[in-house]
Amino acid sequence: MADPNPTPGIHHVTCIAGDPQRNLDFWVETLGLRLVKRSINQDDPGTYHFFFADAEGTPGTSMTFFPWEEMSQGKVGSGQVSRVAFRVPEGSLDFWEARFEDYGVDYDDRVTRFGETVLPFRDPDGLPVELVAVEIPEDDPTVPWTAFVPEEHAIRGFHSVTLWLTDPQPTQKLLRTMGLEEVGTEQAEGDTPGDRRTRFAAAGEVGQYVDTLPTVEASRQGHGTVHHVAFQTPTDDEQAEMRTAVRSMGLRPTQQIDRHWFRSVYFREFDGVLFELATKEPGYDSDEPLDDLGGRLVLPGEFEDRREQIEAGLPEITIPQPDSADADAEDEVNAADD
Template sequence: MTDPTPGIHHVTCIASDPQRNLDFWVETLGLRLVKRSVNQDDPGTYHFFFADAEGTPGTSMTFFPWKDLPAGQAGAGQASRTAFRVPEGSLEYWERRFEDRGVEHGDRFERSVDAGERADASGDGRSETVLPFRDPDGLALELVAVPIPDDDPTVPWTGFVPEDAAIRGFHSVTLALSDPDPTAGLLRTMGFDELGSVMSTASDSDSRRFAATGPVGTYVDLVRTTDRGRQGHGTVHHVAFQTPTDDDQLAMRSAVREAGLNPTRQIDRHWFRSVYFRAFGGVLFELATSDPGYTSDEPLESLGERLVLPGEFETRRDEIESELADVTVPRPEADGS
């Protein structure tokens, strides 16, 4: 038997300028840089991990700043939108913050899920208020206002944004596909339940929503499109889903393989162990374990303060550092404001 995935583990994207990327995600959006490392397949490129205060699974937005790539275009075969949870009542704060900082954003809008009979039992049929925006590379993003329960697993970081407005991990990703049906079947294999149609006052195109079992990174929306995608700055590289233990991952890998896909062997990514595969329609998926986590090689209080080079890369530190651009991590004021 395959245990269902609790939801999204992390989302990895492509940026251009590393300093601009750091400034936006730390200082403007208020996420904590929990790991400063390099792309393990291209160590001449940074890999930044932005998350909540403790790097909780389901909160990590990560970036490869590849300066030499052109701008990308979201389309079929890509994750076209990434949404984050914020506390109810905080969107006015975010609108003011975006205006003050010159962040490209749209108007707030309402989105609802036609969950039918499931709505009363699951609570997933209610409408949600959404604030769309883009990062400096044009990556399509959203803040979704949700009630945050007392036992929520995320730990807000309050270096630049107050706790009552801080981002609390992922809400959802939207996958753009020429034919959503095969990916819908794959999501069911992974333990997602289909909730119903997502309807938005800001769009004429409805999507289908699927829900995982966990409280963070719960939703995947599938939208049909004929637009062609192009990977580059401002696009998602891959979406990783939680398979908390090695046994969970092995079972999920087997299920994915039986579904007709070709997952890789397990790869040690130092802070989690990963399996990769192209889903139906071309989106790159990853399965990621929960351990050993971002505190396995740095104390919690100093996460992200130094360049961490996992495994054999440490022996090449001088060479690698000489190829990386100098960056400065934004530091909050002493009072945390």
């Protein structure tokens, strides 16, 4: 069997939250990501599905949430994505620490991993998140959204995910099959449970890294945990090839499922982490103009016929908007630059 085309990296990460308004306020206003899609969980249409990303919803930038209010608090442990890390420009961590102080965000001291400076913090549901300071190239594919955070400090898509695994070796073999290459192993600062971290790199620029860390820590899915991580398989053909390669390893991928903005295949890797393969097309702007992303509740396919019923069952929310004074100041800066 021919090797599949390597994945360019992470497509999106989906997590479990509690209160939807608190989730929106934090990820849009505090962290400065754009709400590029306001929809529903297609498997549980009584629940929102929020998509936060860069200004254009570029693959490799979207953090998505199911706000299941009735769920209990989760516990990060073995068989889970234990950390989600985002890229920020070099020199911006002072800005982020000051912002976290202003907004009351729970954060830890900076640590160093593989020569990069990392700022760990938690969202309001306790989800472990990190900012990693990196040099952003001029031709970087991400498009920062600047409604709340200046461009020079804005989040620029994913850096990595960390997998906590009872036995990393089978999963490491899977990552190699998916086209990631091992690029280093080290005992890094700030790791829990404190064993050696192994890093794998994908072929793309955004969402490039997957770290594996051995642990037997007990886990429980709930608020503040990752539901699944999706990897890019840009075309249907590439996805089919990757599905065949995954299946040849004894795993059980689903058939392709239409998720409206991408087409997906799901499977659990050897330790139970839910992986997804996601296509590039149609994209988040396939059903809304780029300027209006996230402005309305989008109901895919057959759900549109049930709009009145679905909307009645969803809690009311308010999308954070920048203060008019801040918006005017931004307009003045843009005008001066012109």
